[in-house]
Amino acid sequence: MIALKTILKEIDPLAFDEALNMNPATKKQYAVKQDDEDRKAMDKKWDKINAKIKHTQPDYEEPKIPF
Numbered sequence: 157m158i159a160l161k162t163i164l165k166e167i168d169p170l171a172f173d174e175a176l177n178m179n180p181a182t183k184k185q186y187a188v189k190q191d192d193e194d195r196k197a198m199d200k201k202w203d204k205i206n207a208k209i210k211h212t213q214p215d216y217e218e219p220k221i222p223f
Contacts, residue, residue: 165172178186190198206218 184194206216209216
C-alpha cells in the first residue's frame with residue numbers, strides 16, 4: 157500500500173495532495189467500499205420498499221440478498 161501511495165505521489169504530487177485534502181462528501185463520490193452507515197440507510201430503504209410490495213401483494217417474497 158505504501159508503494160502505491162509513493163507511486164501516485166510521484167506521478168502527480170498536486171493531485172495527490174488535493175486527494176488527501178478532499179472533504180468527506182467528495183471522498184464518498186470516489187469510494188470503492190460502502191461505509192456501514194450508508195449500507196444501513198440503503199437497507200432501511202429496501203425494507204420500506206419490500207414492506208409496501210408485501211402490503212399490495214401478500215404472496216410477495218423478498219429476493220435473497222447476494223452478499
